[in-house]
Structures are given as structure tokens and as C-alpha cells.
Amino acid sequence: MLNKWEGIILKSMPYGEANKIVTLYTREAGKMTAMARGAKKPASRLAAVTQTFTYGFYLLRSGRGMGTLEQGEPIDSMRHIREDLEATAYASYIVELIDRLTEDRGASPNVFGLLHDALHAINEQYDPEAISLFVEWKMLPVAGVHPVLHQCANCGSTEGEFAFSFQEIGFLCHRCFQIDPYLIRITPTQLRLIRTFYTVPIEQVGSLKLKKATKQFMKKIVRTVYDEQVGVRLKSRSFLDQLERTPELLPQKEKPRDEGE
Ligand SMILES: [Zn+2]
Helix, strand or coil: CEEEEEEEEEEEEEECCCEEEEEEEECCCEEEEEEECCCCCCCCCCCCCCCCCCEEEEEEECCCCCEEEEEEEEEECCHHHHHCHHHHHHHHHHHHHHHHHCCECCCCHHHHHHHHHHHHHHHCCCCHHHHHHHHHHHCCCCCCCCCECCCCCCCCCCCCCEEEECCCCEEEEHHHHHHCCCCEECCHHHHHHHHHHHHCCHHHHHCCCCCHHHHHHHHHHHHHHHHHHHCCCCHHHHHHHHHHHCHHHCCCCCCCCCCCC
């Protein structure tokens, strides 16, 4: 059976002398894996369209076993992501996270939309760190974790002071602080920001100017939730961490000035 899917390449692995095995996430049918014959050869018409992050239309023949990628027609090669080390690092983290948290052939228009919008935003040079943070928060429900962020996770109150509880996976109000000795106190600004990341569309997050410390705080919370609840270890994360510890590795760029939280 031959189908034309709208998809994004999550992963592209060399296979044998000339082939590649590609994993793509499609809008219509979710994640799939296919053999791209000859795609390793630079002259192949499949060479460019099978590169990681490429967004396009893909003609796949499926049958028993792994499908075959017959043709690809690029819509966007995500050139900035490919050429900028920092953008590549964060985009790699996003595609790996989505690859690890999804099953083959489980169509989810939400996941496709998130992947598409996130890569597009990074390619348009929005802050890749904020975008990847957004994806981490948004993928929590896909990973089976549903944080309680609209009210106190214990008593349901929406008023008072709040803290984040890893035990309850969500906010606790000051009346319920005693049920978790390890909760993390947060400011009203941090509370609003966590809600923002969990609920607003990506364009709004992309245009926020966030301080480094704010992003570090948000990241510490969401990654602790992943470590404790989901338990995925991502290869691209150690490279990102290394990059964040040694920013001098990155070419100097004009950065937008931090303008508060
Ligand atoms: Zn409470």
C-alpha cells in the first residue's frame, strides 16, 4: 500500500553501504520507520529529504515488516537548525524526547503539531532553550504525567501561597504544605510562568524574554518530574548540559537582552 504522509524526520540512521533507516513523525499516522534505499549516497534524490528535522511530504510503501520510503518532497529543510550549533542541540533534544515518548503508528495530531511548531519556532530563531522547555512541559501528559497546576493538588483551593510538590506532581497551597516535606517554594511569578508553559500556545512562549535563572528553575522542576516519573534518559541531554556549562563553545551572537520574567 502506498501512502503520502506529511511528516518530520526524527531520526536518520545509516544502514549498510547505501541505505538509511528513517524514523518520521507524520500528521496522519503518527510515528513510523522506513527504509530509504540509496539515501546515503549524496546523489540520491532521497539524500536531502531524509536528513533529521526535515519537514515534507513522504511517499511510503508499507507491507509486512518495515515500510519503504519511495519519495520525499521537502516543505522546509530547517536550515537555521542545521547550521546553528545551539539550535541543533535543542532541536535534537526535542526530536529525541518525542521519539522516546511515542509508540509507532499511534497518530496524535497534538504531538505532530507540537513537534512542527517547536522546530519551526527554533528555525525562526526564537530562544531554543525556552522552546525546548515548552516541549518538555507539553509532553508530560503524553508520558502519562498529568501535573495539577490550576489548583492545589491536595485540597483544590485556588487561593493562597503555593509551592511545587514532586510527591503530588503539582502545586500545593500553604494550607497543605505539611503533606510534603520536600516541596519547593515558588513565587507568584514562577507559578504564573509554570502555568503559562503548560497552557499557552507556543508563539506566546517563544516571544517571552526569560532570564537564564528563570529557565534553569523551570528546567529543574520539569526534568526532576521526568527523572522521577518517566525515567527516560536522553543521549542529547548530556550534550546540551555540556553546552550550557560551557557557553564559550558557542559562537558569539547578538542575544536579546533579558527583560525580567
Ligand atoms: Zn491545599
